[in-house]
Amino acid sequence: MTVNKEVISIFVDNQANVLSRIVSFFGRRGFNIDSLTVSTTHNPEISRITIVCHVDEQELRQIITQTEKLEIVREIFVLDKEDSLYRELLLMKIRVDKSKRSGVIEIANIYRAKVIDLKKDSMLLELTGAPEKIDNFMEILNCYDIVEVCRTGATGISRGLDGKTQESYENIA
Amino acid sequence: MKLNGSQILLECLLEQGVDTIFGYPGGAILNVYDEIYKYEAEGKLRHVITAHEQGASHAADGYSRSTGKTGVCFATSGPGATNLVTGIATAYMDSIPMIAVTANVGSNLIGRDAFQEVCITGITMPITKHNFFVNKVEDLAPAVRNAFRIANEGRKGPVLIDITKDVTAALCEYKPAKPFQLAKAKTPNALAIEELAMMIKASKRPMIYFGGGVIASDCVKELRQLVEEGNIYAAHTMMATGVLPYDHPMNLGMIGMHGNVASNSCIQKADLVIAIGTRFSDRVALNTGHFAANAVKVQIDIDRSELGKNVRIDLGITGNAGSVLRRLLPLIERVEHPEWDAYVKEKKAKMRMIVKAKDENMHPGEVIGKICDLTDKDTIYVTDVGQHQMWAAQYVKHLAPRRFLSSGGLGTMGYGYGAAIGAQVANPDKRVIHITGDGSFHMNLNECATAVSQNLPIITVIMNNNVLGMVYQWQTVFYGKRYSQTTVKKHTDYVKMAEAFGGHGYRATTLAEFEEAYKAALQNEGPSWIECIIDPEERVLPMIPNGKTIDDAIVE
Numbered sequence: 001m002t003v004n005k006e007v008i009s010i011f012v013d014n015q016a017n018v019l020s021r022i023v024s025f026f027g028r029r030g031f032n033i034d035s036l037t038v039s040t041t042h043n044p045e046i047s048r049i050t051i052v053c054h055v056d057e058q059e060l061r062q063i064i065t066q067t068e069k070l071e072i073v074r075e076i077f078v079l080d081k082e083d084s085l086y087r088e089l090l091l092m093k094i095r096v097d098k099s100k101r102s103g104v105i106e107i108a109n110i111y112r113a114k115v116i117d118l119k120k121d122s123m124l125l126e127l128t129g130a131p132e133k134i135d136n137f138m139e140i141l142n143c144y145d146i147v148e149v150c151r152t153g154a155t156g157i158s159r160g161l162d163g164k165t166q167e168s169y170e171n172i173a
Numbered sequence: 174m175k176l177n178g179s180q181i182l183l184e185c186l187l188e189q190g191v192d193t194i195f196g197y198p199g200g201a202i203l204n205v206y207d208e209i210y211k212y213e214a215e216g217k218l219r220h221v222i223t224a225h226e227q228g229a230s231h232a233a234d235g236y237s238r239s240t241g242k243t244g245v246c247f248a249t250s251g252p253g254a255t256n257l258v259t260g261i262a263t264a265y266m267d268s269i270p271m272i273a274v275t276a277n278v279g280s281n282l283i284g285r286d287a288f289q290e291v292c293i294t295g296i297t298m299p300i301t302k303h304n305f306f307v308n309k310v311e312d313l314a315p316a317v318r319n320a321f322r323i324a325n326e327g328r329k330g331p332v333l334i335d336i337t338k339d340v341t342a343a344l345c346e347y348k349p350a351k352p353f354q355l356a357k358a359k360t361p362n363a364l365a366i367e368e369l370a371m372m373i374k375a376s377k378r379p380m381i382y383f384g385g386g387v388i389a390s391d392c393v394k395e396l397r398q399l400v401e402e403g404n405i406y407a408a409h410t411m412m413a414t415g416v417l418p419y420d421h422p423m424n425l426g427m428i429g430m431h432g433n434v435a436s437n438s439c440i441q442k443a444d445l446v447i448a449i450g451t452r453f454s455d456r457v458a459l460n461t462g463h464f465a466a467n468a469v470k471v472q473i474d475i476d477r478s479e480l481g482k483n484v485r486i487d488l489g490i491t492g493n494a495g496s497v498l499r500r501l502l503p504l505i506e507r508v509e510h511p512e513w514d515a516y517v518k519e520k521k522a523k524m525r526m527i528v529k530a531k532d533e534n535m536h537p538g539e540v541i542g543k544i545c546d547l548t549d550k551d552t553i554y555v556t557d558v559g560q561h562q563m564w565a566a567q568y569v570k571h572l573a574p575r576r577f578l579s580s581g582g583l584g585t586m587g588y589g590y591g592a593a594i595g596a597q598v599a600n601p602d603k604r605v606i607h608i609t610g611d612g613s614f615h616m617n618l619n620e621c622a623t624a625v626s627q628n629l630p631i632i633t634v635i636m637n638n639n640v641l642g643m644v645y646q647w648q649t650v651f652y653g654k655r656y657s658q659t660t661v662k663k664h665t666d667y668v669k670m671a672e673a674f675g676g677h678g679y680r681a682t683t684l685a686e687f688e689e690a691y692k693a694a695l696q697n698e699g700p701s702w703i704e705c706i707i708d709p710e711e712r713v714l715p716m717i718p719n720g721k722t723i724d725d726a727i728v729e
Contacts, residue, residue: 016306017294017306020295020298021298024298024299025299028299058481061481062478062482065476065477065478065480066478068478069302069327069328069476069478070303071302071303071323072303
């Protein structure tokens with residue numbers, strides 16, 4: 001079976017231990033998490049977790065049907081790739097002096113990244129965008145002396161009012 | 174009405190119809206035990222103190238398996254709580270509803286490595302359906318009520334409630350409440366059921382393979398109807414032992430590693446396999462790719478994550494097995510399959526007969542046969558784990574569900590004595606027979622003290638072959654007879670030990686001696702042990718090695 005990158009949204013009760021329940025669950029079932037974001041929603045009782053992982057169809061089915069059994073899970077669904085938007089935040093520290101500074105700024109401008117800190121021998125860049133854009137940005141800047149990188153991991157949401165998808169696992173013929 | 178946390182806990186248990194708690198007191202749970210003292214004096218509850226918290230958790234499990242009710246066990250913080258873990262995991266693997274209540278240190282001490290502090294909610298996260306950490310007394314009653322709901326809703330299982338010591342003393346308004354309504358399982362898909370009915374009608378070699386879900390969803394009658402009205406042979410997992418009587422003509426017997434030749438052969442030949450409340454575990458589907466290779470596979474389970482989890486299936490139906498069968502039965506017409514009958518008949522003839530032991534030793538099958546002949550039909554058999562467990566599964570004349578209690582999924586040696594205590598406490602009018610091996614028995618034989626103090630007439634039959642038989646058997650077959658750590662040179666005098674505990678001990682080397690001892694044990698008050706000397710070379714057969722099929726079975 002082919003392995004795909006999947007973005008899974010989980011609505012959970014906003015209470016202590018919830019994150020550890022989800023993470024421990026993925027861990028013990030052997031599902032590797034690429035990235036995970038979590039925050040409260042407009043409803044203070046509910047938190048939203050976004051998990052990105054590389055899985056095949058059978059594993060995805062297991063993730064959904066096993067996770068939905070957890071008492072703290074209110075809803076879980078896979079985001080439709082075509083009909084959802086994903087964003088991620090990158091912070092990147094580069095060792096750079098004035099000789100190469102303008103080259104970095106040029107690339108940053110093309111990607112609409114912001115320079116949020118400037119020292120005489122370093123620079124801190126901030127970029128928000130789709131994960132692929134961030135990948136590309138990092139690749140381009142790879143020829144510079146990158147000191148530290150911090151990515152939040154993707155979070156995602158469906159377009160429009162009914163874009164949320166929940167696959168039926170009833171008949172799996 | 175203002176009550177303290179301990180009273181609220183006990184009141185909430187009474188709301189749920191709990192009559193018995195198995196447990197062990199300690200520092201953090203002192204307030205609760207102070208209330209138990211009063212509740213017991215008023216005759217509202219019975220508390221059974223075990224020798225070890227593990228025994229309490231197995232007792233709650235045995236109580237639940239033998240009655241269908243939710244078992245309850247209590248332990249204090251730290252080691253008390255961790256001692257419950259094996260019992261909770263046992264219940265989790267076999268989907269047994271159980272509530273484990275632990276007290277923790279006071280909330281002001283939580284997280285400071287206080288005396289007897291352990292994060293039991295963290296430890297039990299993977300082995301409970303859910304757990305609660307209660308550090309506010311207002312949260313206590315909702316936690317207990319939800320715990321019972323969760324333990325029984327959908328696929329059943331254990332729930333743990335950890336309560337800080339200050340909560341057990343804090344006062345709070347208490348209002349009695351009825352048990353929460355359980356969420357109904359999803360209505361099964363009608364089209365899928367129709368499709369299944371058509372498959373059954375068209376099949377030339379249909380077969381049912383059912384598991385513990387049939388007992389959990391209480392549809393023994395419906396399953397039997399499907400077997401009889403549909404003229405469909407059925408094999409069962411160890412967990413579903415007793416659902417069909419052992420001598421039912423359509424019963425092919427236990428399936429899996431040590432299952433019958435008939436059930437294991439037929440499932441490879443069948444063109445339709447209907448799996449009901451069972452999960453194609455690795456002890457049944459030893460080779461997931463070849464298991465039931467010629468069959469269209471249909472799986473019915475209340476837990477949809479089980480559908481196709483271990484073995485690829487063709488049709489999955491999510492739902493309570495009972496409600497699926499009740500919808501399926503009206504669509505079933507009897508179909509004759511003479512060729513299939515002939516095949517099954519031939520395979521059934523190969524069912525293992527009880528062989529006579531050579532020399533003076535007893536064969537375990539003979540011992541178990543004797544027990545069945547001499548004991549009331551409505552007897553509860555409890556086992557530990559190992560060779561004796563398989564012999565008991567194979568040779569006991571099983572007649573009814575909830576009468577064979579055994580640790581299936583987790584395979585917990587030491588399960589038996591605690592579970593037997595739970596079963597005997599829950600069923601004072603029934604005979605409880607604990608069949609064990611010398612290895613398993615040594616793990617938790619301390620519970621004999623409980624059986625004596627509670628005056629429980631449990632008869633323990635110890636198949637003593639002086640080796641750790643199941644591992645020894647594997648070492649014989651797969652490890653060139655290198656008996657690493659399995660030829661334990663124990664010198665336990667079981668008769669003296671039974672007497673030292675205050676029970677009755679017997680030793681039997683021949684079947685005649687066994688019969689005499691057993692007849693005496695049946696008359697005893699309090700527990701009895703009968704040590705049966707078994708040949709260490711006696712194996713559990715047939716045996717299908719891991720990853721293999723019936724074609725590779727070792728039968729002699």
